[in-house]
Amino acid sequence: MPQNDPTIQCSFCKRKIVPKSQYDVPIYDPRANFAICANCIKDIYHVLEEHQQGEAVAQTEETANAIAEEISRIKPHMVKEYLDQYIINQDRAKKILSVAIYNHYKRMQYGFQHKDESEAIEEIDKSNVIIMGPSGCGKTALLSHLATMLDIPFAVTDASSLTEAGFVGSDVEVAVRNLYYAADKDLARCEHGIIYLDEFDKIARKSGENNTITADPGHEGVQQALLKMLEGNVVEFTARGQRKHPEAPTIKVDTKNILFIVGGAFVGIEKIIAKRLKKTDSNIGFGAKIEGQEEKPKFDELIHQVTPEDLMKFGIIPEIIGRLPVICTLESLDEDALLRILTEPKNAPVKQYQKLMEMDNVELVFEDAALRAIAKKAIERKTGARSLKGIIEDTMLDIMFDIPRSDKHRKVTITEACINDQAQPLIEEL
Numbered sequence: 007m008p009q010n011d012p013t014i015q016c017s018f019c020k021r022k023i024v025p026k027s028q029y030d031v032p033i034y035d036p037r038a039n040f041a042i043c044a045n046c047i048k049d050i051y052h053v054l055e056e057h058q059q060g061e062a063v064a065q066t067e068e069t070a071n072a073i074a075e076e077i078s079r080i081k082p083h084m085v086k087e088y089l090d091q092y093i094i095n096q097d098r099a100k101k102i103l104s105v106a107i108y109n110h111y112k113r114m115q116y117g118f119q120h121k122d123e124s125e126a127i128e129e130i131d132k133s134n135v136i137i138m139g140p141s142g143c144g145k146t147a148l149l150s151h152l153a154t155m156l157d158i159p160f161a162v163t164d165a166s167s168l169t170e171a172g173f174v175g176s177d178v179e180v181a182v183r184n185l186y187y188a189a190d191k192d193l194a195r196c197e198h199g200i201i202y203l204d205e206f207d208k209i210a211r212k213s214g215e216n217n218t219i220t221a222d223p224g225h226e227g228v229q230q231a232l233l234k235m236l237e238g239n240v241v242e243f244t245a246r247g248q249r250k251h252p253e254a255p256t257i258k259v260d261t262k263n264i265l266f267i268v269g270g271a272f273v274g275i276e277k278i279i280a281k282r283l284k285k286t287d288s289n290i291g292f293g294a295k296i297e298g299q300e301e302k303p304k305f306d307e308l309i310h311q312v313t314p315e316d317l318m319k320f321g322i323i324p325e326i327i328g329r330l331p332v333i334c335t336l337e338s339l340d341e342d343a344l345l346r347i348l349t350e351p352k353n354a355p356v357k358q359y360q361k362l363m364e365m366d367n368v369e370l371v372f373e374d375a376a377l378r379a380i381a382k383k384a385i386e387r388k389t390g391a392r393s394l395k396g397i398i399e400d401t402m403l404d405i406m407f408d409i410p411r412s413d414k415h416r417k418v419t420i421t422e423a424c425i426n427d428q429a430q431p432l433i434e435e436l
């Protein structure tokens with residue numbers, strides 16, 4: 007390269023660069039005729055960071071010790087007790103998940119304890135879980151509380167954002183990548199983590215019975231790609247923020263020991279179940295009951311009888327269903343359950359608003375009738391516990407706006423009329 011030539015060639019990617027500032031070609035030695043462009047430095051940095059760091063921390067020993075220590079802390083009854091603090095009802099689901107988590111740990115421990123044995127020992131199969139239940143009944147909440155409780159990496163990925171490679175959206179590898187970052191880039195921990203795929207029903211084949219549209223190659227492709235992950239494969243992905251190109255450095259994660267939990271509302275699956283039951287057992291006579299009135303209990307009765315065939319009809323490919331041996335169903339929440347959700351959990355909405363008001367020197371009181379009115383309203387909205395907070399927020403808006411005008415010690419009472427007739431809450435000076 008002649009000294010006066012303004013273009014410099016990167017010795018790695020051979021691209022010609024016209025330096026506008028010294029930062030365009032951070033390393034340049036004209037005497038050695040050597041240069042590296044900023045892009046190549048970034049790539050090298052990623053290779054070093056991802057591979058070396060990943061491998062250095064991948065100390066299986068450490069992971070094995072951590073598991074042995076934690077296994078005494080996550081016995082099923084302990085996990086359930088923890089979840090009980092936040093989630094009302096759903097006892098069966100809590101039990102199933104607690105057992106699934108405990109078994110996952112035991113399976114890991116077994117693997118570590120027998121890893122040096124020469125003859126091929128029997129492995130304990132993992133039991134991936136599928137959870138289903140109506141909207142707003144606590145699926146996502148259950149899993150996010152589990153995630154905060156456990157020490158092993160746990161990543162939640164929204165399956166509805168996933169697309170087949172080549173389509174606009176995220177590739178399925180994103181789920182594993184999220185786990186890798188949840189494990190602080192520790193490969194050994196990542197390979198024993200838990201992936202929760204939320205909104206899993208959204209990737210059902212549209213030609214399933216729940217839908218009328220026919221051709222739907224995209225979703226089936228996502229399922230096929232997920233299947234590879236569920237089966238236990240080496241998944242390859244680029245670091246966060248890295249462009250995907252053939253030379254981009256990749257991180258490889260073996261999903262063999264990752265526990266998968268998938269969940270969704272599976273809207274309409276109760277109809278598929280009812281149809282099947284009607285065919286096999288004419289005595290049950292669903293549908294013969296008064297329509298509308300018994301809608302809720304009917305849904306719960308049906309959902310607990312879901313079988314793999316129903317899921318297949320819904321549009322999940324049989325190979326995936328085969329990889330999800332544990333089916334966990336959640337029930338819909340009735341008025342009493344909603345009433346408890348308002349006040350009982352550690353993070354109950356009423357407690358949260360009371361804390362907020364306390365900071366303005368205000369005692370916030372909800373009359374019992376007001377709480378019941380909120381629960382009743384939420385039932386009408388048919389979105390489970392999801393609407394509770396919105397209903398309170400509506401009522402509280404004016405109060406939250408006006409209260410900070412003064413520092414006086416006051417008591418605010420929310421009455422039934424506040425909820426039903428938009429009446430103003432009672433304010434007393436104390």
Ligand SMILES: Nc1ncnc2c1ncn2[C@@H]1O[C@H](COP(=O)(O)OP(=O)(O)OP(=O)(O)O)[C@@H](O)[C@H]1O
Pocket residue numbers: 092093094095096139140141142143144145146147148270271339347351390391392
């Ligand atoms: N059984 C429950 N106990 C306590 N809180 C609950 C319960 N069910 C739902 N909630 C609360 O209601 C809100 C919505 O619940 P969540 O997001 O878990 O619903 P979901 O079952 O995932 O619904 P969707 O299928 O629509 O995603 C959350 O704030 C959660 O804390």
Ligand SMILES: [Mg+2]
Pocket residue numbers: 145146147204205
């Ligand atoms: Mg959810």
